[in-house]
Amino acid sequence: MIENILLALSGTGQTRDMLKMLMDIPMFQRASVTVLHVVPPQVTADGMTEKLEEGGKMLAQAVQDLNLEPTRINPMLQQGDPKDVVCRVAEQIDTDLIIMGSRGLKRIQSILENSVSQYVFQLSSRPMLLVKDDIYVKKINRVMVALDKSESAQQCLKLALALARDIKGGQLILVHTNPDLKIKPGEIAANPNEDPVLIPAINEAKKLGINYKCVAPEGKPGERICQVAEDLNVDLLILGSPDRRPSIAKGLPDLDRLLGQSLSDYVRVYANCPVLLVR
Incomplete structure (x- = not known):
């Protein structure tokens, strides 16, 4: 349940438009919003x-x-290093979702250029919706969720449903x-039973009467994932971004993401739609 949203306002990008699109969806319509x-x-x-x-004024x-x-x-108007x-x-407001703009900088470039969104992506444990500055924010109709067997993917599925x-x-x-299914991006599997990862999600969608x-x-x-999102004209992509660090290192960057080696970092950079990363 999304009850508390943090909108990080930088003065550029389309995060406000993204929030307005979310507010058209019933599950967001009771949420409180902190604009920072x-x-x-x-x-x-x-x-x-x-x-x-x-x-x-902003x-x-x-x-x-x-x-x-x-x-x-x-x-909320604050002074200090925006990343921190x-x-x-x-953490203070116990937000359920952070919405931020992103320049979509690649790998180490984002670190060298002091990217706020990349830093927050590294260190926050909160779900984070990234809206790249160069994409067109659309009314949300087509929601795509990337699935595997991870716990974070199951959280993604619940939210997507x-x-x-x-x-x-x-x-x-x-x-x-x-890699075992010879299906081109955008094609529907002739027999969904060929992919056991998708079967539980299909069953849940059927139960709820979801197209x-x-x-x-x-x-x-x-x-x-990025190609399918583009081929199917997806409006919002939901993806798990599990934190693999031991608890003693939660305050340190995840080196896979820091260097751009993770799936979530790749999608963050290359997807042509807003990306919601879920822990």
């Missing part, structure tokens, strides 16, 4: 004052654009990349 803008340290006091004024405009009930929206502040506020059930005329796309499509492409998972 962080002003980084400035060289002079006058510079800080100017940036704080700009931030205040927040006021965002509140106006979102047009939510006053009791459901909390504008977003992570801290997410809840979303698809709430979207009138929507479609749920179930995808599992399988679904089953896709089982062969090849490298990251490439195929």
